[in-house]
Amino acid sequence: MKEELTNRYQFFDDNAKDAARFFFGNPNANVIWNDSWMTIDEGLLQLNSIELEEDFDADFYRPPKGSITEGSRNSTMSVFAAKILKRLGVTQEARSGFDEQASRCEPPLEKSELDTIWGSAVRFYNKTIKASDDYISPDSFNRSSLKPDDFSDIGEAGVLAREYGDVLAYTNATDYLTFNGQYWKEDKQLAIGKVLEFMDFQLADALEQYEKSVIELVNSGIDESVVREGGKALAKVIETPIQQKLHSIYLSSKAYYQFVMKRRDYRYITATHNTAKPMLAIDLSELDKDDMLFNTPNATYNLRNGLRDYHEHDPKDYITKITTISPGDEGLGLWKETLATFFCNDQELIDYVQEIIGMTAIGKVYQEHMIIAYGGGANGKSTFWNTIARVLGSYSGKLSADALTMNNKRNVSPELAELKGKRLVIASEMAEGMRLNTAVVKQITSTDEIQAEKKYKDPFHFVPSHTLVLYTNHLPKVGANDDGTWRRLVVIPFNAKITGRSDIKNFADYLYDNAGPAILSWIIEGAEKAIKANFKTSVPKAVTNSVKSYREANDWLGHFINESCEVGEKLSEKSGELYSKYRAYCLQNLEYTRSTTDFYAALNQAGYERKRTNKGNFIMGLSLKADDDDFLN
Known part of the structure; x- marks a missing residue:
């Protein structure tokens, strides 16, 4: 009992489970008031056998009606957290539903208190609910029949797209992408793996429906060996309207099972994989579309608000990247x-x-x-x-x-x-x-x-x-x-x-x-x-x-002009002679030689205009320096 209490309520000390310290050893205990007498074991029994066994209530997702008043807020939110975790698992959807329910609290609970309640519920879910023998995972509980509308490539691909549309996507530029729980990864083999996983679930679904139809016919008074033999032997013993209806269900479930077994051949796996592409296609621009989201192993951060703003990994973000480490203060x-x-x-x-x-x-x-x-x-x-x-x-x-x-x-x-x-x-x-x-x-x-x-x-x-x-x-x-x-x-x-x-x-x-x-x-x-x-x-x-x-250092034109030219408003130089001098300068200094087009364009950009006269083309604003040999002569 103390083990279950420790799992359920965070304020108990894991390392102090003897009776005296268990009840009185926590200096920061948070009191939860119950309006009537209820022993601890009865409370746990009630929570486990009644509250948690109720089907998940769709009202949790409707706009809140009424309010959760002071005195019942903590207990109500604790029960709700356990129930929603049982049906949805530790997901962003579950936490969003919890936060929506919390908006009904009057006065509102502090965020820190809600986080504590949620954390306790998650611990209880992981250690107690999931460990129970009759636990049904959220995926299994929420999964509808995997039977296609028609037994064809298109029908099979349609069910795959419906069931795996949140973890499979396709673009022409990337081929298949698979959401691995943290980000979308481009990997054809991962996508094939998801198709195989789907087919395993489908086989289990078909087998379950077939076995159920067999049991129903047996319960109607037909010998099991006859039911399993099927065919004309079974058709001969069908008498009552109820048996006729059950027989129809049996034939349908058997056809479904046979279809599923056939689809497990490699050529049909490939056919399903290829046929589903247009059904799972997204635009390439959808990938990494929110430039402010930043994905790490522990969460996705909104960089607008730095380290304070983050949420759990969500396939709808279509993030294809992730850091190798999560942020922290270490080091x-x-x-x-x-x-x-x-x-x-x-x-x-x-x-x-x-x-x-x-x-x-x-x-x-x-x-x-x-x-x-x-x-x-x-x-x-x-x-x-x-x-x-x-x-x-x-x-x-x-x-x-x-x-x-x-x-x-x-x-x-x-x-x-x-x-x-x-x-x-x-x-x-x-x-x-x-x-x-x-x-x-x-x-x-x-x-x-x-x-x-x-x-x-x-x-x-x-x-x-x-x-x-x-x-x-x-x-x-x-x-x-x-x-x-x-x-x-x-x-x-x-x-x-x-x-x-x-x-x-x-x-x-x-x-x-x-x-x-x-x-x-x-x-x-x-x-x-x-x-x-x-x-x-x-x-x-x-x-x-x-x-x-x-x-x-990279002003090649400036270096050439400084070393080889005089600059002045009234000066000019023939463009051909200037370029010839530039070529010689480049050869002498082992520099890259630009074409005449690039050379004259650079001169023009630097403010040295090129003019055509009756004596030829001239560059205005500069002239070549006299060579040392010319000066001596």
């Missing part, structure tokens, strides 16, 4: 110490990075940036970003660094297809001297639709939801000098010089194992900060200076 001190080391105690930079990474957790592009994490070796940049990516789990992805360069000639469409739904995409270690393909960068970092195609699948379009990060020891060369390009490039410096830790072999693994929960909490808090700031981050000096230096 917070280690993470703060690591941030201080990596970013040289620059708190302004640390706060900025937190908001930038927080925005990567959001499934929508609010700043069209490519983050370049730059620094020499042994500065923590790869450890930092790889740890962040590992914590984010399937929300993070990778892109080959060469896909961002001018040298890439291969089809990157399959790689781009893998970016759909990702929130952090990392490219790593670009080779020295590589030129950035600014057109590709603009495409990947923009909010415009991207066309992509998975191998052997239909092409599709998607709106980017990711932030692109390149961490590298060598900054790529940027040919474009327009503001549109440089607005997208954000350089985060990693200037620390970190000596090897002899006691820790792999610091990224160590960080994840010992500070993973704190890192994820830090990311979610960063998202909330960015949202509250309306995504207008305050750029620190370290980043501003890094971008400025980077742009100056």
Whole structure:
């Protein structure tokens, strides 16, 4: 009896079950008043044998009528919680029904008190109700007959779609997706597994109906051996109207059973799997459509309100991603110490990075940036970003660094297809001297639709939801000098010089194992900060200076003009001679040589107009410096 009481009521001490401490050992006991005398064993007997055996009352889902008054609120809500858990299990639907019923309480119960009642009911459900021999699971209790309207591929697929529409979905771009209890996963074999599970349930259903029809005929006075033989032998002994009706039910249930057995052949399993596709089809845009939802193993968080707002995993969210760890405080001190080391105690930079990474957790592009994490070796940049990516789990992805360069000639469409739904995409270690393909960068970092195609699948379009990060020891060369390009490039410096830790072999693994929960909490808090700031981050000096230096280093036209030209309003130079000098300059300095079209376009953008005269084409506003040889001559 004490064991059952402990399971049912949370205020009893599990470790103090002797009589004296059991009743008087809890200093925070919550009193539940009962208006009349009722012994504990009678109360439990009443709860188990009467209250919990009632069928689930559909009125719980109608708008509340009447009120639950003070004095009966706790007991009424406790009984209701147990009953709804018995019929629906520990689900969001059950909790929503409980909260709806709680709205009838006058005066209202505090949320903390409702959470306590719910927690006690969940413990009672898990330890007592589910353990009883006659317990029927919510799935079994709520399942209707699995018999199709007609014994065909379409009829069978229709029942599958009806019963498994909340865990199976299909799109042309992904094939089948299966909800695994936490998120939707693209996996054909998982989907086949659900079809097999359905067929097992269907076989049990058909067998149950068949056996029931046999028993009914036997109870009507027909010998069981004759019933099981069936056919003409059974038809001959059918006499009364009741037996005729039971015989009709028997024939129907037997045909159902035979149909189910036939459908278990591989070709019919495949037929059901394929026929159900249009019945389970959803639009690709339904997947990960709420950019503010963020999925973790323990719950789905609404980033608008940070760590305070979360709900249980819901297939209707159509989330296809999940982090590898749940948020928490574990390892917070280690993470703060690591941030201080990596970013040289620059708190302004640390706060900025937190908001930038927080925005990567959001499934929508609010700043069209490519983050370049730059620094020499042994500065923590790869450890930092790889740890962040590992914590984010399937929300993070990778892109080959060469896909961002001018040298890439291969089809990157399959790689781009893998970016759909990702929130952090990392490219790593670009080779020295590589030129950035600014057109590709603009495409990947923009909010415009991207066309992509998975191998052997239909092409599709998607709106980017990711932030692109390149961490590298060598900054790529940027040919474009327009503001549109440089607005997208954000350089985060990693200037620390970190000596090897002899006691820790792999610091990224160590960080994840010992500070993973704190890192994820830090990311979610960063998202909330960015949202509250309306995504207008305050750029620190370290980043501003890094971008400025980077742009100056890549001003190829400015370098050429400074070294080879005089600048003045009244000056001019023949365009052909100027370009020839530019080509020679590039050869001498081992620089990439732009075409005449790009060269003249860059001059025009810089304010040096090209004019056609009767003496030829001239560039206005500058002239070539005299060569040293010319000066000596």
